[in-house]
Amino acid sequence: RSRTGSLLRLQEQLDTAAKGTYVLGRDLDTVSHLVARLSDGIERENAMARCCAERFPVQEMVNQLRRSCSSSRKLVEELEEHVCLCLATIHRARVLVI
Template identity: 55%
Template structure:
């Protein structure tokens, strides 16, 4: 669009020189520094977004497991039969190991996500510090 504007509107030499000086300013390192900062921030944001999606899925899995266990306990309380209660208890004991693993996995992922947040913050701060020099 820039060349079209230049051909339509007749400009004096002084206005053209001011315009080209602005273009030189834009071509200098200022915009490349800002672009580098945005790239670092975008990479950090992408990684964090993926981490938060993973955590959301892990939390959903845990929620589903808890709801399943609650339904099994309700079944046991509604029927009040010893044979069903024993089966439910055995099922809950078996699922307890898997539930604990899921909780540990979520805990580990939260820890790693916090580390990623700190790394991303440090990268952005370092990139801003480089541009100030």
């Protein structure tokens, strides 16, 4: 009987680990998409800076880069939030399995 109880407990732990792994996988996919969006945004900003430097007065270039950097800043904040969620998910799953 205690062997059956141990097996049931082990099954519960494995189920919990599987659920945590699934959630973490989804979170990491989200982080991956955010990193790709941020990378694309930074590349756009670099291209814009080169283009503006050649064609526009300095003040116009500064205004364009401010708008663009604001968008990147929001992406960085969103990325930070999702990384924190991933770490919390890992911690919860560890606690539940242990």
